[in-house]
Amino acid sequence: MTSQDIICQQNWLQGPYGALFVARWQPAVPAINPVRAPIILLHDSLGCVALWRGFPATLSASSGREVIAYDRAGFGRSEARHHSMPLDFIEQEACGDLQAVIEGLALERFILLGHSVGGGMAIAGAATHHARCQAVITLAAQAMVEELTLNGIREAQRLFAEPDQRARLARYHGSRTEWVLSAWIDSWLAPAFRDWCLDASLAALRCPLLVIHGAQDEYGSATQPARLTENAGRGAELHLLDDCGHVPHREQPEEVMTRLVRFLAACA
Template sequence: MKSAPPAAQDRMTPLDGGEVFSRLWPAADPAAPLILLFHDSLGCVELWRDFPAQLRAASGCAVLAYDRLGHGRSSPRAQWPELDFIRREALLLTELLAGWNIGRFIAFGHSVGGAIAAHCAALRPAACQALITESAQAFVEERTLGGIRAAQQQLSRPEQREKLRRYHGDKADWVLNAWVRTWLAPGFAGWNLAAELPALHCPLLAIHGEEDEYGSALHPRRYLSLSREAAELLLLPGVRHLPHREQPELVAGAVAGFLRRRLG
């Protein structure tokens, strides 16, 4: 009889600016690699739903997800994100990694979390074993801005705002407004990954839905252009901005196969 996987563990970690909530899905093998998940602009640990457990089962890796400050169960933020918030978010992770005694990791980021994960990989080349981006933006595209405007209109409805409160509590309005204000700010229009990021020196898998409403396939190709190591592109026909929710088994299996090929 197959034994049950180890139970998930929750932790609050003090960082500069407040406490951060995180959840670890331990691997059956303590020596297995760890995948660190970076959520999107409206996301949090709970919104990954069953995917971390599916990813652990497919890959054999431990999986760690955390709520950025202002999101989920982490401390609220009083200030709006700075225009260089993507790099700043990557720099904040030192205490979180130390709190879980994590030396090396595989970075997996969804949407803007992919850009944060890429910065984390570039800033910690000795620690990051591989980078996986999913639906990640690499620059400000009109398709991205149009998707944000449409989402802003949809989320203005009371029933949709209540869904955000279910995951972010009293921080829900800040979460939505921080996303919209930042990406639609004129000063953010020139942001692009290549201008900020040195070359990536770890294996890279870029996953992208062909019907992604927040970005065309130019984005994953831009990530691949920054890689100096083995890089793979997985374009998913008929898939929109949430591949890990729309096709969870396919995405988890693709990640597991990529890690077997590149890390052994």
């Protein structure tokens, strides 16, 4: 099966902060084993459904599972938010928009896959919904705040001061662009956020964990995936990819998909 054999359905669900845009990828000819848990994708700090690009369709075709992605409130096509993000926004996602998607789609079981901050949200979600979550996967996730992370954000802040860079982001977030940037930059650079870490959520994990991280990730050193795997409540599998930065599924798509399919084959 190829990604061309996959169809995508789009709709909106009601979340705690308003309407959420949701997309679901499935084979045009129903061939997915309904017993297999679907995969829910959680996007990064500047991401949205559209910025996953062809990844969800390829993942669905390669794994034989339904793939679901949603725009968090304030991002992409979901309803705008007007308040600043609380400092526990990563942990709050588990009982916020993510829970709205789980309940709105009546998902009894699922697998969580998150990129960057979405990886942290996936771990928090797996810890909170441990009775339903069958596995969790992180791509370039942060386990804590380190200076490399902050320096990367400061550099991005400088780049996004340029009108053309903001315009590129606005293609996906429209009038929400300023809020999206603030939600990322102001949250991570806040002094009160400096001691944040995922240790409590990791210790509460009750499902398998796959960690994929680029050795040249500009937002997190190899200390990040090491902390994820060392503090996980269940056994964890780590793949540190050479010559790879912060977007492994785009920089090394074949290698990442091979690792994902192999890991998912052992999951319910």
